[in-house]
Structure formats: structure tokens, C-alpha cells
Amino acid sequence: MSVDPLHDVVPSEELLNLGPKSARWLEQVGIRTLGDLKQTGAVAAYLMAKRKAPQCSLNLLYALEGALTGLPWNKLSEKTKQRLRTAVQNE
Template sequence: MNQQEKLRNIGPKSAAWLRQVGLRTRADLAAAGTVEAFMRVKRAGFKPSLNLLYALEGALQDCHWQEVPDARRNELVASAEAAIALLPPPRGRPAAAPVTTTMMLADDDAPLPSVDADVDADSDDA
């Protein structure tokens, strides 16, 4: 968004993201709609939180993002989650394969103690 057209709820970082995905004016944002604008930011590789989704809706409704009614928030989240589910997997990273555990045998063929993968290595339990 340009300096003359400051939208409610849209800070400098969000405005920069929107500009980078081609949403430069309030009219651009209105034409795209809340969920599509959010998805453009997400597809561009940024990591927007749901607060951006609510902020975009508040900007279009000219209200504070916290004033967006719960029912509308739920609609927005459901729409965004459905759109996110259709996104292709991230490039350069293969889909995660199942995790397997390999037991190494000591010289005397007794199994070595296993490490619980759920325990944080920095915790006192490890």
C-alpha cells in the first residue's frame, strides 16, 4: 500500500508483503479479497500468521482486526485452511518419509540403550 493510502491494521511489514504480491491499493485488496490476498502472501514464500488474515479483513471492513466477529474469523480460517491444503509441497524439500529406528549392536552383541526421540536432548530426562 502506498503512503497516501494507509489502511487500518496494515503495518509496514504487511504493506511490503502486499506490494510484493501486486496488491498496491485498497482497490487491489478489495478485488482480491481477504483470503486470496493472504494466500498470495503465503504463496510468495512469506510466513504470515492468522493475524494478517484478520488484519486484511479489518482493513476491508474499516475496523480493528480484533473487532472482526468470531463467526467471520472462523469462515476466514476455514477458507484459508482449505486453500493451504491445495498448495504444492515446498520446493527443494522432499516430503517427509516415515521415521525408523535403527538399533546398533555393541561388540558383545548386546543392544545399546536406545534414545527416546520424544525427549529433548537438553532436558534433564535425556
């Protein structure tokens, strides 16, 4: 993903789909901004958060992908969700 200095500094707690709890999980693994999330990617960020907070569900994975693509997590296609689940399983 390309770097966009105007948007990449947006704090994780202000990203689409992410609430305070999700933002805390991300902060615990060093993801504090949209730029950090872009650099890490949704799958890697989810796996990092899941290691720190095992209660994270796949909804976090979908929320992260939605934050990166600008879509509400519940509007992701089933194909996209399957691709994400497969990527997580292959890690």
C-alpha cells in the first residue's frame, strides 16, 4: 500500500470499524496509526493481536480489512472473508 501522509497518521481508535477495545489490542502490538496498519496488513495485525488477546474473533480481522479498504466490516464480500480466513489458517 502506498503511504499517504495526510491519512496515515490517523490514530487506530479513529479508524472505520475499530472501537476502543480493538484499538487497545492494536496498540499493544505497536499498531497505532493507519500507516502502521497499512505497513503490517490486516492478517498479520490480526495474528499479532490474537496472540496478545486470545479473545479476538474473526470480526477483528474483518474490521481491519475494512479499515484498510474503507468498507464497513459487515459489507466485505464472502469471497474476501474466505480469503482472509485462509490466509490466517496458512500462517
